Amino acid sequence: MSTLDTHAGHHDEGSYLSGPPGIMAKIWQWATTVDHKKIGVMYLFAVLFMFFVGGTAALLVRYELIDPMRDVITQSVNADGDLVETTTSTGENLRDLFSGLGVAGDLTGTQIYNRAFTLHGAVMVFMFIVPSIPASLGNFFLPVMLGAKDVAFPRLNLLSWYIYLFGSAFGILSILMGGVETGWTFYTPYSTTTDADHWRVVLMVTAAFILGFSSILTGLNFVVTVHKLRAPGMGWFDMPLFIWAIYATSIIQVLATPVIGITLLLLIFERIMNIGIFDPAMGGDPVLYQHFFWFYSHPVVYVMILPAMGIISELLAIHARKHIFGYRAIAFSSLGIAGVSFLVWGHHIFTAMGELAAILFSGLTFLVAIPTAIKVFNWIATLYKGSIVLNTPMCYGLMFLFTFSIGGLTGLPLATLATDLHLHDSYYVVAHFHYVMMGGTVIAFMGGIHHWWPKMFGKMYNEPGALIGMGLVFIGFNVTFFTQFFLGTQGMPRRYANYVDEFQTLHQISTYGSWILGLGFLVHLAVFVHSLIAGEKAPANPWGGLTLEWECESPPIEHNFHHEPIVKHGPYDFETTVPPHWDPKDYPIHPDAGKAAH
Amino acid sequence: MSTMTDTNPTDVPQSILKSPKHWRNRIAGHHWRSGDEEFDAAKLGMWLFLTTEVLLFAGIFCGYAVFRMMYPEAWANGSHYLDWRFGAANTAVLLLSSWTAANAVRCAQLDKQFWLRVNIIVTIACAALFIFIKLKFEYMVKLGQGKAPGTFFSYPHAHDAHEPLWWSLYYIGTGIHALHVVIGAALFGVVLYYAKRYQAYGPTQYTLVENAALYWHLVDLVWIFLFPLLYLIH
Amino acid sequence: MMMPTLATAQVSGLEKLIFGPKLPASESAAWADGLFMMITWFSVFFFVVLMGLMFYFMIKYRRREGVPTEPSPHHNTLLEVFWTVVPSSSLLVMFVLGFQGYTQQLVSPSNAMELRIEGNKWNWLATYPNGAKSPEFQPLSKKETQSADGMSSSVTRGKDYPIFYLPENTAVKFRMNSQDVIHSFWIPEFRVKRDVIPNRYTTYGIQTPKLTAADTYIHQDTGQKMIGRDMWVFCAEYCGDEHSRMAATIRIVPQDYFDQKMEEWGVVGLPWEEGEKIYKSMCASCHQINGTKLVGPPWNESSDGSGQYGWGYPASLADGTTVERDPNYYRESILDPNAKIVNGYAPQMQSYQGQLDEDDINNIIAYIQTLSTVEPNPHLDAEGSESESEAGNQAEEAAGSES
Known part of the structure; x- marks a missing residue:
């Protein structure tokens, strides 16, 4: 296998989406591709599918909680307010699904509920949110924004993708065999003793273990790409902030994931060979598992949120046509967050650890708040004197500021020891991390998808439709999760299928919100499908961006650029630079623009 | 390295020298500006990968430390059960192999194809010897006496209730390390195949030899920590 | 921050909205609530300022046709230092107050009454100093009572939850361990929880409140008016199938009533x-x-x-x-x-x-x-x-x- 790259440029190439004729040939081409763009697109659809699976489970969880005592599906309330057994056909199907098509036997309502929330957590964390932005948008845009033709190790990249599929297959197999009910955290000794006769838990843990490798290899690939493949003229501080964020993310992935690897491996050994490391009966320490687990799983929270922060930096700057405020502060705060993230895992287990350790971890936890706050201040300052257009990506960007600020600020009482003792493992925590993970990562991801959709697929999306979807998501999200703060402070514990009557009103509001939220995402799905089928052809630079991806065609050619780009301006010099493919009727630029740069 | 995308169907030449896999004929992947950059990148990637390996073992060492503090008796007894001579022999074997692995890189840089192969073969042989000593004189014997991990522990003369935990950590630590030895040997096997079949490594192209050697040094390094912790400290 | 006295006297409307109708049951709980409110006000302040600016910029600087952006500085060191230092120092305050309250919440005086708590899948079991175990129970939900009465025979998942009696105005220390997996013993009114772990004891202390006239309730079996206050205990660490039904009731009663109960329960029945x-x-x-x-x-x-x-x-x-x-x-x-x-x-x-x-x-x-x-x-x-x-x-x- 060799290639001779004697072409000075790639003038004769078509879009990366155009493949050989024939459906089988196309499938083969995509399945064996080492093109980072194709791999990114495959990741994009895979993670969106996982989001759909996890989201369905979430709706089921919310549906169950509409009534304090009713069991999922099998029972409901009749007109007199009594509980009666009703088995609808949909309900039967769902019950069959969760009973593993008969494999798991007859499950009670709470058992189904426990499987549903574990499925939601495991799928969303391991298969959706960790790979979401880095593996899809990161894979597609990291090399392009650096001006490279591909990531450093294209074949390794393909391998990561197949490892992701392989790992997910284990997860899905586990679900089809009846699912697990350990919670996504697999806390010992529950996870090592429950469901002892079956392989389901082992399969799910193995899935997480394998997915870890995918994460490590992607991160490794990206770090090397950033170090070695920047276009001529692009210094470290000429990189778009999205790249900085992905870079910081990748470092965390490389450093944290191996620890979960060994932890899950020990868990598997514990289950199949009873080695006793986490088994209190043999002198093992179940809290040690929690330390190991969170040593990974806390940094990985930043694997989820840092790329989202990177996207927001891009969205706000471009759609406000404004140089990002405090570039270096944002770039360094990404690295700062990555660094501090390794020191704060203990705040997940305040109620299980000794006093001294708890105080230490509480203090360290507050440190994370500082770089995060700096970022938010910088983003808001970026809007000052901008030219703000309220299209879907920008609306998502602003919505991120709203929801993420709530998520961040509500983290403070959780870092404060005296208040955490009450809020720990309550719905307050659930609301907090959904405000960060969903109000942060998912919202930024949606913004990023809309922002780069024209570039990825060469089609515009329907703006009014997407705005309606955005509005529904905003309303639905806040109705669903804001109520949960109150549930938590009032004493509702997490992971409860049944609860005391006094919480019912808030639970009902939350459930109604989840329906609005679901509807919002369905609208987005419709907009995406419509765009792929009948979308208008996208111009090369619909938003007037200055980062290198906007110099490519929409969609980019096979090798991204016709000529190797040479970077002459910063990524956010909107005031002095004429954007590539600029069309004066789209937006005005400053009269001095272009004079200084060329 | 080359890419997978473009293959030349005519390039299966009879002579090794004309093979595109021969080190003189190999060129950088299409997204690299030069072979040097590609080499640097591959090495950086390998170092990052080694970091992940260190962290993987860090988990085991951490578990070792925690339980050592909790059950010092069991840990002291544990090391008495192990014969330091086998550990020392294996240390010597690994140190030798690390030296030959480093030599292999040097030979590739100097285009000494024969000595390159010899060094790799010695390295692989050392790996095999290591595994042999481990299995034959340690695992088999210990398991035969009932010194097994966790609930399989059935050694009748245990002094401390937590000795099964010690054995769990012993088997996990050395077992995962042994797995790495096997993977490293397999990696050198690949290098040997390409070196023999195509003379694929030479002064301008020895990425895989270098990376395999780096990996091997890590395997060695981990053992350097495992050996005193398990065999020597009481 | 001032140390509030018993919070019942000074609960604000917002606090009621946040923590629900249940008042904090001890001084340290009220103190934690006060700290929470302080952090909340701090957060609300920052949120309002940030969002106010964001919406203001959104409207003021919305895109107008033919109007280019005005140049403005790309960074401002003074401003950036300011907005790093000010929030950081407030975080320090929160941290210090937080761990002050934490030590208060967990520590109990040495003369505290010790209640041994055992968790197992999926029950709480309390043993009193005299070895008695509580034999009284009540259901989790009104709907559960209905079904247990047989009103709808197809759904009969009613389960009774133990009631643990505690005397009023007493320091109580829980010594907890688990028989199987990890549980967590949470009494929302006291704003404290602690994990209950197999093979080791964890502890925390509470100070039960003084009962007032507001604490009168009707006894479920006898229909008599009684003085006492009920509080839920929940398991807060996921422990399996019936995790959500691993509850108990703490009932704070007058000392003499408590003593009477202890005497009763000490007697072995049939x-x-x-x-x-x-x-x-x-x-x-x-x-x-x-x-x-x-x-x-x-x-x-x-x-x-x-x-x-x-x-x-x-x-x-x-x-x-x-x-x-x-x-x-x-x-x-x-x-x-x-x-x-x-x-x-x-x-x-x-x-x-x-x-x-x-x-x-x-x-x-x-x-x-x-x-x-x-x-x-x-x-x-x-x-x-x-x-x-x-x-x-x-x-x-x-x-x-x-x-």
């Missing part, structure tokens, strides 16, 4: 009565006495598609054999639950070896016997066990005949 107490506190989350199938088979005389249940009836096992449900069968099922698995059930039960002594096992078996019409205790009618007040008199005779 075998089947003792058995019923054990049933309610340890077995009821998996075994029902109204024919419902939970994790484990029901104990009373009943039948469903997969077989007949109850004392004296043969049990069809998963391995295809059948076995008579006699005392030996029950004994084995308690001590070695996985030896005989009833067809249609998973081997989920853990052994109670070490947790139940011979007397306890005898008492449970005596209780199971009362639930069946096959060789019943001669002086008990079939439903004797279900209405406690009636059964009381008959039970004495029943016990007499048994011993």
Whole structure:
């Protein structure tokens, strides 16, 4: 296998989406591709599918909680307010699904509920949110924004993708065999003793273990790409902030994931060979598992949120046509967050650890708040004197500021020891991390998808439709999760299928919100499908961006650029630079623009 | 390295020298500006990968430390059960192999194809010897006496209730390390195949030899920590 | 921040909205609430400032046709230092107050009354200093009461939760450990929880409040007016199937009433009565006495598609054999639950070896016997066990005949 790259440029190439004729040939081409763009697109659809699976489970969880005592599906309330057994056909199907098509036997309502929330957590964390932005948008845009033709190790990249599929297959197999009910955290000794006769838990843990490798290899690939493949003229501080964020993310992935690897491996050994490391009966320490687990799983929270922060930096700057405020502060705060993230895992287990350790971890936890706050201040300052257009990506960007600020600020009482003792493992925590993970990562991801959709697929999306979807998501999200703060402070514990009557009103509001939220995402799905089928052809630079991806065609050619780009301006010099493919009727630029740069 | 995308169907030449896999004929992947950059990148990637390996073992060492503090008796007894001579022999074997692995890189840089192969073969042989000593004189014997991990522990003369935990950590630590030895040997096997079949490594192209050697040094390094912790400290 | 006195006096409307109608029950709880409110106000301030600016910029600088952006500085060191230092120092304040409150919340005076808490899947069990265990129970939800009354017989998952009595205005220390997996003992009113871990003790202390006139309630059985305050205890660490039903009630009562209860409970009752107490506190989350199938088979005389249940009836096992449900069968099922698995059930039960002594096992078996019409205790009618007040008199005779 060799290639001779004697072409000075790639003038004769078509879009990366155009493949050989024939459906089988196309499938083969995509399945064996080492093109980072194709791999990114495959990741994009895979993670969106996982989001759909996890989201369905979430709706089921919310549906169950509409009534304090009713069991999922099998029972409901009749007109007199009594509980009666009703088995609808949909309900039967769902019950069959969760009973593993008969494999798991007859499950009670709470058992189904426990499987549903574990499925939601495991799928969303391991298969959706960790790979979401880095593996899809990161894979597609990291090399392009650096001006490279591909990531450093294209074949390794393909391998990561197949490892992701392989790992997910284990997860899905586990679900089809009846699912697990350990919670996504697999806390010992529950996870090592429950469901002892079956392989389901082992399969799910193995899935997480394998997915870890995918994460490590992607991160490794990206770090090397950033170090070695920047276009001529692009210094470290000429990189778009999205790249900085992905870079910081990748470092965390490389450093944290191996620890979960060994932890899950020990868990598997514990289950199949009873080695006793986490088994209190043999002198093992179940809290040690929690330390190991969170040593990974806390940094990985930043694997989820840092790329989202990177996207927001891009969205706000471009759609406000404004140089990002405090570039270096944002770039360094990404690295700062990555660094501090390794020191704060203990705040997940305040109620299980000794006093001294708890105080230490509480203090360290507050440190994370500082770089995060700096970022938010910088983003808001970026809007000052901008030219703000309220299209879907920008609306998502602003919505991120709203929801993420709530998520961040509500983290403070959780870092404060005296208040955490009450809020720990309550719905307050659930609301907090959904405000960060969903109000942060998912919202930024949606913004990023809309922002780069024209570039990825060469089609515009329907703006009014997407705005309606955005509005529904905003309303639905806040109705669903804001109520949960109150549930938590009032004493509702997490992971409860049944609860005391006094919480019912808030639970009902939350459930109604989840329906609005679901509807919002369905609208987005419709907009995406419509765009792929009948979308208008996208111009090369619909938003007037200055980062290198906007110099490519929409969609980019096979090798991204016709000529190797040479970077002459910063990524956010909107005031002095004429954007590539600029069309004066789209937006005005400053009269001095272009004079200084060329 | 080359890419997978473009293959030349005519390039299966009879002579090794004309093979595109021969080190003189190999060129950088299409997204690299030069072979040097590609080499640097591959090495950086390998170092990052080694970091992940260190962290993987860090988990085991951490578990070792925690339980050592909790059950010092069991840990002291544990090391008495192990014969330091086998550990020392294996240390010597690994140190030798690390030296030959480093030599292999040097030979590739100097285009000494024969000595390159010899060094790799010695390295692989050392790996095999290591595994042999481990299995034959340690695992088999210990398991035969009932010194097994966790609930399989059935050694009748245990002094401390937590000795099964010690054995769990012993088997996990050395077992995962042994797995790495096997993977490293397999990696050198690949290098040997390409070196023999195509003379694929030479002064301008020895990425895989270098990376395999780096990996091997890590395997060695981990053992350097495992050996005193398990065999020597009481 | 000032240390608030008992918060009942000065609860703001917002605090009520946030923490619900339940007031903080101790001073340290009120203190934690105060800290929470302080952080909340801090957060609200920043949120309003940030969002205010954002919406203001959004409107003021919205894109207008033909109007380019005005240049403005790309950074401002002074401003950036300012907005780093100011929030950081407020974080320091929160941290210090937080750990101050934390030490207060967990520590208990040395003369505190010690209540031993044991968690197992899925019950809380409290042992008082005199060795008594609480025999009183109440349901989790009103709907559960309804179904337990038999109003809708198809849903009979009602379960009773133990009531732990505590005297008012007393320092109490919980010494907790778990029999199986990790649980967490949370009393929302005291704003504290702590994990309950197998193979080690964890502790925390509370100071029970003084009762006031507002704490009058109507007793569920007798209909009398009583003084006392009920609080839920929840398990906050996920522990499996019935995690959401692992609850208990803390009932704060006047000291003399508490003493009276202690005296009552110290007295050992009849075998089947003792058995019923054990049933309610340890077995009821998996075994029902109204024919419902939970994790484990029901104990009373009943039948469903997969077989007949109850004392004296043969049990069809998963391995295809059948076995008579006699005392030996029950004994084995308690001590070695996985030896005989009833067809249609998973081997989920853990052994109670070490947790139940011979007397306890005898008492449970005596209780199971009362639930069946096959060789019943001669002086008990079939439903004797279900209405406690009636059964009381008959039970004495029943016990007499048994011993």
